Amino acid sequence: PVGNGYARPSFANNKTTWTTAAAGALSNAIEMAFAAATGAWGTCTYFGIFDAVTGGNLLATGVLGTEKVIDDGDTPKFAIGDLDITLD
Helix, strand or coil, rough: CCCCCCCCCCCCCCCEEECCHHHHHHCCCCEEECCCCCCCCCCEEEEEEECCCCCCCCEEEEEEEEEEEECCCCCCECCCCCEEEECC
């Protein structure tokens, strides 16, 4: 999304934020929330993890298990364990 209050949130890359990797897989150990939308963002179908809040490098991406329509006033978030990431 672009505009309507969208901004990439910033989370530390540490053992508080992420579980300890096992066999190249880890998941989020904390709830990860975005700022509240100030207008519709549309339907979100994928997620991406970058190494910067603007620009930067895309480190991981994936398809959401369930599409999510983000409307004005919604606060999108990933509950603990919602993001399961496996890197080669």
